[in-house]
Amino acid sequence: MPYIPLTETERGEMLATIGVRNMDELWSRAIGDEPAPALDKLAPGRSEYEVTRYLAGLAKRNATDLVCFVGSGFYDHFIPAAVDEVISRGEFYTSYTPYQPEASQGTLQAIYEYQSAICRLTGMEVANASMYDGGTALFEAMMMATRLTRRRRAVLDSSVSPIYREMIRCYCSNLDVELVVAPQGATRCDHEALAAMLTEDTACVMVQYPNVFGAVEDWQWLTELAASKKIISVCSAYPIALGLLKTPGDLGFDIVTGEGQSMGIPLSFGGPYLGFMATRMKHVRRMPGRICGRTVDTEGKTGFVLTLQTREQHIRREKAMSNICTNEGLCALAALAYMTCVGKGGFAEVAQICAAKATFARQQLLAIEGVEADDVPFFNEFVVRLPVDAAEVVGRMIDRGYAAGFPLGRYYGKLSNCLLVAVTEKRTREEIRGMAVALEAVLGEML
Amino acid sequence: MMKTIFEKGYPGRRGSSLPGFDVPRTDAIPAELKRAESADLPEVSELDAIRHFVGLSRRNVAIDTCFYPLGSCTMKYNPKFHERVARMPGFADLHPLLPQLRRGGALTQGALEVLYETEMFLCELLGYKAFSMQPLAGAHGELTGIMLIAAYHQARDDRRRLMLIPDAAHGTNPATAALGGFDTVTIPTNAEGNVDMDALRRALSPDVAGMMLTCPNTVGLYDRNAREICRLVHEAGGLMYADGANLNAIVGRVRPGDLGFDVMHVNLHKTFSTPHGGGGPGAGPVGVCTKLVPYLPTSRVVKRADGTYALEYHFRDTIGYIAPFYGNFGIILRAYAYMLTLGREGMQRVSEAAVLSANYMLARLRDAYEPAYDRACMHECVLSASKQARQGVHALDIAKALLDRGFHPPTMYFPLIVPEALMIEPTETESKQTLDAFIDVLLELADQVDTDPDAITSAPVTMPVRRLDETLAARHPDLADLGRAGAADDCRASRQ
Numbered sequence: 001m002p003y004i005p006l007t008e009t010e011r012g013e014m015l016a017t018i019g020v021r022n023m024d025e026l027w028s029r030a031i032g033d034e035p036a037p038a039l040d041k042l043a044p045g046r047s048e049y050e051v052t053r054y055l056a057g058l059a060k061r062n063a064t065d066l067v068c069f070v071g072s073g074f075y076d077h078f079i080p081a082a083v084d085e086v087i088s089r090g091e092f093y094t095s096y097t098p099y100q101p102e103a104s105q106g107t108l109q110a111i112y113e114y115q116s117a118i119c120r121l122t123g124m125e126v127a128n129a130s131m132y133d134g135g136t137a138l139f140e141a142m143m144m145a146t147r148l149t150r151r152r153r154a155v156l157d158s159s160v161s162p163i164y165r166e167m168i169r170c171y172c173s174n175l176d177v178e179l180v181v182a183p184q185g186a187t188r189c190d191h192e193a194l195a196a197m198l199t200e201d202t203a204c205v206m207v208q209y210p211n212v213f214g215a216v217e218d219w220q221w222l223t224e225l226a227a228s229k230k231i232i233s234v235c236s237a238y239p240i241a242l243g244l245l246k247t248p249g250d251l252g253f254d255i256v257t258g259e260g261q262s263m264g265i266p267l268s269f270g271g272p273y274l275g276f277m278a279t280r281m282k283h284v285r286r287m288p289g290r291i292c293g294r295t296v297d298t299e300g301k302t303g304f305v306l307t308l309q310t311r312e313q314h315i316r317r318e319k320a321m322s323n324i325c326t327n328e329g330l331c332a333l334a335a336l337a338y339m340t341c342v343g344k345g346g347f348a349e350v351a352q353i354c355a356a357k358a359t360f361a362r363q364q365l366l367a368i369e370g371v372e373a374d375d376v377p378f379f380n381e382f383v384v385r386l387p388v389d390a391a392e393v394v395g396r397m398i399d400r401g402y403a404a405g406f407p408l409g410r411y412y413g414k415l416s417n418c419l420l421v422a423v424t425e426k427r428t429r430e431e432i433r434g435m436a437v438a439l440e441a442v443l444g445e446m447l
Numbered sequence: 448m449m450k451t452i453f454e455k456g457y458p459g460r461r462g463s464s465l466p467g468f469d470v471p472r473t474d475a476i477p478a479e480l481k482r483a484e485s486a487d488l489p490e491v492s493e494l495d496a497i498r499h500f501v502g503l504s505r506r507n508v509a510i511d512t513c514f515y516p517l518g519s520c521t522m523k524y525n526p527k528f529h530e531r532v533a534r535m536p537g538f539a540d541l542h543p544l545l546p547q548l549r550r551g552g553a554l555t556q557g558a559l560e561v562l563y564e565t566e567m568f569l570c571e572l573l574g575y576k577a578f579s580m581q582p583l584a585g586a587h588g589e590l591t592g593i594m595l596i597a598a599y600h601q602a603r604d605d606r607r608r609l610m611l612i613p614d615a616a617h618g619t620n621p622a623t624a625a626l627g628g629f630d631t632v633t634i635p636t637n638a639e640g641n642v643d644m645d646a647l648r649r650a651l652s653p654d655v656a657g658m659m660l661t662c663p664n665t666v667g668l669y670d671r672n673a674r675e676i677c678r679l680v681h682e683a684g685g686l687m688y689a690d691g692a693n694l695n696a697i698v699g700r701v702r703p704g705d706l707g708f709d710v711m712h713v714n715l716h717k718t719f720s721t722p723h724g725g726g727g728p729g730a731g732p733v734g735v736c737t738k739l740v741p742y743l744p745t746s747r748v749v750k751r752a753d754g755t756y757a758l759e760y761h762f763r764d765t766i767g768y769i770a771p772f773y774g775n776f777g778i779i780l781r782a783y784a785y786m787l788t789l790g791r792e793g794m795q796r797v798s799e800a801a802v803l804s805a806n807y808m809l810a811r812l813r814d815a816y817e818p819a820y821d822r823a824c825m826h827e828c829v830l831s832a833s834k835q836a837r838q839g840v841h842a843l844d845i846a847k848a849l850l851d852r853g854f855h856p857p858t859m860y861f862p863l864i865v866p867e868a869l870m871i872e873p874t875e876t877e878s879k880q881t882l883d884a885f886i887d888v889l890l891e892l893a894d895q896v897d898t899d900p901d902a903i904t905s906a907p908v909t910m911p912v913r914r915l916d917e918t919l920a921a922r923h924p925d926l927a928d929l930g931r932a933g934a935a936d937d938c939r940a941s942r943q
Contacts, residue, residue: 002526002788004797006875011803013879014803014807017807037699039794039795042571042790043791045793051784055783058537059557063541063545063551074542074544074771080493082463082497090511091512092724094510094511095725100850102911103850103910106503107725109451116930120929126927130727163768171626216476244474244482250482267542268776272583272730272776273771284926292926295916296919301913302448307920307926308921313586322626323626325586325617326586327726328728330722330724331728341463341496342488343491344456345459346465347485349465355474356473359473359475360471377476377477391549394551407549
């Protein structure tokens with residue numbers, strides 16, 4: 001049997017040492033007379049070759065050559081081969097959570113470096129070792145704010161990803177938290193409406209940067225207003241954009257979270273991804289998740305350990321900061337390897353290329369008759385209004401080999417003609433022009 | 448100590464090759480919204496980056512480097528071809544929003560089939576009507592399961608607020624129950640290591656929403672009263688939650704659904720051999736019996752009459768969205784490859800060999816280390832180093848001494864109800880030679896407690912560091928190297 005090395009002879013010796021005649025007797029000692037199930041519907045095992053061939057066949061039934069302009073928080077960025085090489089080291093990917101620090105200095109130092117890199121990118125002072133994804137990280141930030149303020153009202157801006165808004169609403173269903181969603185402006189935040197919601201009993205206000213429509217807002221007014229009422233300001237940020245944009249730390253946010261997928265982690269049909277979280281040092285003892293710290297050993301040599309564990313479930317049980325017991329270790333390592341391989345200069349350059357290609361793409365699309373867009377600052381994603389239903393346009397574009405963007409009607413009824421287009425550094429000038437030509441043709445068919 | 452990556456850089460040094468500009472260098476961001484300086488990330492060549500990370504990797508022990516009998520974690524072999532499959536472009540590059548686009552579903556049929564078929568395999572293997580593949584980790588699966596129980600009672604307008612949890616349970620259980628809005632009631636463990644049935648009967652009331660039970664439990668023992676516990680809790684109107692943390696002990700041999708557990712989560716990173724990754728990512732699918740199906744998270748994969756697969760979003764009573772998409776697909780895919788390779792007989796052999804190996808350990812070690820409960824164990828055995836502790840050598844010391852002898856230690860000091868606990872889970876993927884070598888070292892250490900205890904209490908000496916000062920780490924937290932933005936940092940010093 002693959003992966004089970006015990007031979008019949010060894011089994012016999014082991015059973016004898018235990019003092020039973022056969023496996024049935026051992027089972028009966030261990031579990032009593034519980035009958036064995038038939039499991040009729042399970043097929044017999046197959047060889048590695050057969051399974052690989054079958055799965056390769058399934059992989060081929062998925063799209064591999066669509067030109068991707070879909071983003072909405074999950075982006076098709078380039079990943080240097082070196083990143084995958086790092087996370088393919090068995091010493092990393094087949095180890096467990098670093099409970100034995102002396103035997104896990106590699107993982108621990110990598111987490112410390114990851115935390116440092118996240119702080120440098122976001123302009124914050126302390127980061128945790130990561131969470132499941134951007135949505136769970138935002139929810140955990142909201143819970144952290146309720147602990148910090150001892151208030152139970154949480155305000156969520158409507159230009160936060162609807163995917164995250166749905167997740168947070170789901171998680172809140174059994175909690176003593178009053179979740180309020182700000183009314184929707186156009187493709188930017190309705191400042192007055194949001195400001196009016198920041199009542200004195202509010203624990204936190206959560207916004208997205210850039211927002212779900214790709215627009216970049218200067219949130220300083222919000223963080224200042226929040227601070228004046230002792231409300232925790234939380235920002236869900238797109239990390240690649242932070243290569244170019246003012247940091248959430250500079251904007252005055254108390255907590256930054258986000259989806260780290262764009263930093264060296266493949267799209268992989270929805271996961272595994274990486275939630276990051278960073279905050280101010282004064283809040284660290286209320287932050288959820290694993291945290292790694294630098295210390296010394298008995299000989300004074302520098303080393304790394306998991307620390308501040310009294311916040312966690314294995315010690316606090318029902319009073320823990322969160323029920324999470326691991327991080328997304330290997331994804332955090334991939335993000336660190338990405339930030340390292342791309343580096344200081346490269347990270348800024350990736351952001352600049354994305355912004356430039358998106359600007360070019362927007363110009364190309366606006367040159368098509370009937371296509372319009374608001375004039376708002378954006379990073380690499382923008383909304384265009386089409387003269388027809390965007391969902392149908394996207395369907396027809398798929399036939400022409402383009403995933404042209406995400407039609408907003410699915411989440412915003414009033415925006416059914418709007419298409420959200422994302423451009424990464426992987427899209428070439430030719431692909432962008434090709435998409436514009438195809439869109440023009442599709443609009444011609446439909447009008 | 449190895450320098451951090453930030454200390455290895457040099458200003459202006461560039462790393463990997465990146466796509467270039469083929470459009471004008473303009474953007475749509477006003478200057479006042481741009482960051483003043485580039486993020487102070489490492490400035491190293493790709494070669495130096497690789498050397499750094501390979502260097503770090505060598506400061507780890509892992510399943511691929513040594514025996515790793517960490518109790519309750521199921522550190523079994525992670526087959527290598529799974530990694531190749533997960534990296535096939537048709538899977539790795541697939542955008543999760545594609546099936547939500549018109550005509551996009553046809554371009555994701557392979558991925559949807561993986562999700563559907565994995566669910567079907569788990570249903571048959573464990574005795575459930577349906578699984579949600581969405582939960583992103585074990586604790587996330589627990590949360591989903593508890594939310595399903597809450598939704599079930601709410602739909603009946605039944606305001607039950609108590610969740611029963613044995614004292615032996617993992618800390619995640621009470622933490623999860625709290626997130627589900629429940630108060631927890633702790634049920635003691637009896638002298639045989641099982642649920643104290645009298646205490647359970649006393650705790651049952653119309654206010655009990657359910658009970659979370661790890662099966663087998665965290666002392667590595669099967670509770671022969673499992674069926675009776677389920678019956679009693681059901682009789683009181685509660686639901687039974689099975690924590691699948693220890694599924695490797697019964698997989699293919701006992702179906703939790705048949706015992707009466709209404710809902711359970713499965714750790715794909717334990718029983719189904721997906722890599723632990725140094726602490727994630729994992730995956731924690733949740734299985735349910737018929738009466739909980741209506742509440743499952745949105746979305747679900749369905750198979751149509753024509754054999755195609757689709758995502759279904761419209762379920763009136765759903766608890767909603769617990770994950771951004773369909774679960775940790777890359778992990779589910781690896782687990783599916785494992786299920787296909789092992790098949791029915793393979794899954795049965797897994798629990799058989801796991802239970803055999805753990806009982807063999809117990810049989811050979813029981814004279815040297817006191818068993819927590821002296822009876823046949825399941826996939827792990829819990830020993831106590833109490834005898835050794837009386838001579839000044841604690842479970843922690845034995846763990847560190849094992850590191851010097853080339854083994855990862857067992858889980859220590861858990862479960863909390865066993866003093867000086869050493870929880871050993873060998874798994875089914877180890878040869879008898881490996882088991883014997885580990886046992887011999889533990890026996891040798893038991894002898895050394897009498898002859899040279901100091902050698903044990905000063906271990907480890909062969910690791911990259913000696914024992915670390917955890918108190919210093921907690922009292923004076925140094926949690927990030929902030930570079931130029933931070934105070935007194937090594938980074939700046941190294942650049943001068």
